[in-house]
């Protein structure tokens with residue numbers, strides 16, 4: 001016989017949760033609009049233009065007015081565009097343009113929506129993985145994942161890598177200026193590699209990755225940029241070629257690997273005696289209860305269907321997840337034979353860690 005379990009709910013907590021869930025749902029709808037606005041050039045057509053009618057914007061962006069008007073109203077409802085009721089016109093404020101229209105801004109968000117788009121697209125694969133325990137290789141995801149991650153991190157790297165992160169490492173900038181050998185492991189599309197190569201022409205940079213399409217894209221971008229001190233190769237983190245590296249970098253990839261200790265052990269062999277490992281990982285604290293924030297939520301979610309899934313497909317000896325935290329990362333490098341490990345810098349999105357033999 002079924003029994004009914006009576007539960008008492010706190011109405012305030014319930015209201016707060018419903019409000020939050022609805023806000024999240026609304027943001028999900030809004031993300032589709034952000035992606036459209038970005039891909040159709042609507043935000044760019046508005047940036048710096050002052051107040052525009054829907055018809056004027058449609059003309060500037062080469063789109064149909066009725067769609068543009070509805071899209072604009074969705075933007076106004078979400079606080080992404082300002083509306084002037086008296087003139088029935090719409091305006092992108094400088095702050096809105098910084099976040100939505102300026103592709104070089106460190107706060108440019110639209111590309112990041114490609115990542116959850118790919119996660120939705122691959123939901124069936126994730127369900128299968130949950131049920132079987134099998135992995136999903138990075139390359140098996142919808143292509144928006146690779147472009148979304150590369151474009152999202154590129155802006156952070158542009159803003160911080162050369163100006164802040166490298167100078168935070170002991171003695172590295174001096175070596176790079178004089179001429180150093182650098183490996184960028186798990187380089188993806190190679191934006192980090194190329195930024196460093198441009199800034200330090202006397203040094204030589206080699207990117208390694210297991211994903212063929214990413215390596216091909218990195219090679220294409222390097223040729224386009226006419227950089228002759230950078231190369232990209234298909235190789236695993238535990239077996240790439242070369243020795244005596246002055247700097248070995250891991251940008252947002254160690255936690256994706258199936259055997260991060262083996263990757264760190266290979267770095268210990270390939271690095272010069274006084275060389276440096278720069279480990280850039282998603283910002284996280286060491287304890288679950290301290291990782292309660294919008295950023296942690298995003299990372300844990302991506303980690304579930306992307307990072308953990310790839311690490312499992314890659315052998316799954318140690319599946320760190322994207323919220324590994326400094327203590328667990330330090331342990332990986334201690335096991336690999338590094339004796340010095342410290343936090344060199346941090347941002348709300350990244351931990352920048354330094355390991356030395």
Ligand SMILES: C[S@@+](CC[C@H](N)C(=O)[O-])C[C@H]1O[C@@H](n2cnc3c(N)ncnc32)[C@H](O)[C@@H]1O
Pocket residue numbers: 138149150153154185186187188189190192208209210211214235236237238250251252253256257258310314
């Ligand atoms: C999240 S992406 C980061 C890419 C790039 N470093 C960036 O910051 O944009 C992780 C990358 O690690 C690569 N990767 C995963 N496992 C690897 C392994 N065992 N050896 C080398 N690369 C690996 C993936 O192919 C992918 O390109």
